[in-house]
Every structure is written in C-alpha cells, then in structure tokens.
C-alpha cells in the first residue's frame with residue numbers, strides 16, 4: 001500500500017531513545033515529521049507485554065512501528081497486531097548490526113539474504129493494509145555497496161515495500177560495536193542519490209549523518225525524504241523548524257519554552273500513573289543547547305530529576321536557569 005502522508009522528513013527509530021514519552025515531546029515540536037518507534041522484535045510483539053512495548057498516544061500520528069525478525073509468518077502476525085494498534089506504517093529493520101540481532105539472523109544480516117528479506121516483506125504486506133517499508137544499510141562487511149544495495153532494493157521493492165530508508169553506510173558485523181557502526185564506516189550519500197535515480201517512482205529516504213535542516217533540504221532535491229536520528233534527539237530544538245522549513249507550514253510553537261510548557265500536562269499524567277520524572281526529562285537534556293544557562297539546566301535535570309518523588313517543580317527550576325534569548329556563541 002502507498003504511504004498516505006509525506007515521507008519528506010522523519011525522526012529515526014532509536015532503541016532506548018525514541019520511546020513513547022520521547023515521541024510525545026517530538027510530536028509537540030513538529031506536527032508533520034513522521035515518527036518511528038524503537039525496534040520491537042516480532043517475538044516480543046507476539047509474546048511480550050504488548051501494550052507496554054508498542055502502545056502509543058493518538059497524538060503521535062503519523063507513526064511507524066519498526067519490527068525486527070526474519071520469520072515471515074511471525075513478522076506478518078506482529079505487523080497485523082501493529083496495524084490493529086493503529087500504526088500508519090510498519091517498518092522492517094534490515095540495518096541493525098548488534099550481536100543479539102546477528103544471532104537471531106535479522107537486522108543488517110538480511111542485507112546478505114535479499115530473498116529472505118523479500119519473503120518477510122511480502123508476508124507483512126499481505127497481512128496489513130498499512131504500508132510496509134524497509135530500513136537498511138548500503139551493505140555489510142565486504143559486500144560491494146552498489147551491488148548489495150541495488151540488489152536488496154530490487155528484491156524488497158518487488159515484494160511490495162512501499163518505501164526504502166537507507167542508512168548510507170555499511171555495517172561491519174564482526175569487530176565493531178553498534179555504536180562504532182554508526183560512526184566508523186564512511187557515509188556514501190551519493191549512492192543513495194543514485195539509487196533514487198534508478199527508482200524514480202519509488203520513495204527513497206536518506207538517513208545517516210545529516211546534521212541540520214539545511215543539509216536535509218539539499219538532499220531533498222535528490223531523494224524523497226530525509227531521516228534524522230542523533231541530530232534530532234541531541235538537539236530537539238531543531239525539530240521546531242521542521243514544519244516551516246520542510247513543509248512550508250506554521251511551527252506548532254514559537255520556541256522550545258512554549259513547547260515544554262505544553263509537555264508539562266503529559267508529564268503530569270505520567271507522574272500520576274507512577275512514572276518517574278526522569279523517564280520524561282532524560283529526553284529533554286539536549287534542549288536549549290547553545291543558550292546561556294543550558295549547562296545548569298542539564299545539571300539540575302541530571303541530579304534532581306532522578307530522585308524518587310521528583311515532580312514538575314524540578315523541571316521548572318531547570319528551565320528557569322536558561323536565558324530566553326539564544327547566545328551568539330555556545331556557552
């Protein structure tokens with residue numbers, strides 16, 4: 001099925017980072033960016049605490065559920081559950097390089113098995129109305145990226161993938177940690193541009209190392225969408241400019257102070273449910289980067305929001321430390 005809303009800009013799936021609370025905050029900063037869950041394995045969705053793993057707040061649309069696995073039947077069943085939860089897209093992880101993932105023969109390993117990846121996509125696409133997309137690398141280990149990526153793309157496209165998101169670096173499955181696998185293998189954005197030229201009618205999203213909206217706009221001249229991971233998480237203020245600069249629409253809030261004010265009731269509800277302040281504020285540490293007082297803000301959150309029973313007054317005190325006007329130079 002076709003993607004019903006734009007893929008022009010998205011925030012990447014990030015384990016332990018883009019949880020439900022983080023996404024609630026990101027959604028306040030941009031109405032239009034497509035958001036992704038952390039990866040959930042098909043087995044976890046089938047057999048785990050489902051609501052806790054993949055439950056989400058309605059305000060988070062457009063939202064994609066990312067699944068990991070390599071058993072077509074189980075992936076199809078998990079995709080169906082995701083679609084019933086109301087996700088707008090089911091995304092298939094073919095890019096994660098961790099050991100845990102390798103022993104399960106999924107994630108980036110599937111770049112070596114395009115036939116199996118295609119079977120998985122076909123099974124999911126047959127099971128749900130929602131579009132099924134794939135996120136991959138440009139290759140793994142010693143694979144020649146051009147051949148590996150183009151063959152993989154052709155296979156999943158033929159199987160019914162509605163779009164392909166490409167993290168534009170190879171993954172080294174032996175010898176590099178997942179963290180190193182996000183920095184050490186060199187980026188090849190040009191290869192993703194070339195893939196787009198070869199598939200003019202099929203949405204291709206570029207991911208990896210895009211640091212600013214200005215860079216994102218440059219890529220958008222050559223691909224259908226750009227996905228930002230670390231830059232968006234570590235400097236969420238960047239997301240306030242997404243609606244005006246990428247979609248030509250009004251920003252939801254004038255500045256991050258106003259967005260944070262709107263986040264307070266969401267946090268308050270969480271606290272009432274017994275969640276901790278830090279569960280929310282850990283996603284806010286990157287806010288206000290570059291403004292005088294940002295360091296003090298982070299210090300207060302890091303030391304006081306973690307205390308048992310900490311309430312919204314801690315967030316208020318932290319924000320009060322920040323100057324309203326951005327500094328010309330970073331503190």
Ligand SMILES: Cc1cc2nc3c(=O)[nH]c(=O)nc-3n(C[C@H](O)[C@H](O)[C@H](O)COP(=O)(O)O)c2cc1C
Nearest residue numbers: 012013014015038039093167208209210228229230
């Ligand atoms: C903390 C962290 C967790 C990640 N978890 C996932 C994940 O669950 N699924 C996935 O496809 N990629 C995951 N990634 C990779 C990102 O989605 C993205 O492909 C990568 O960070 C490159 O984009 P960036 O340079 O804009 O950060 C993760 C990245 C980070 C930093």
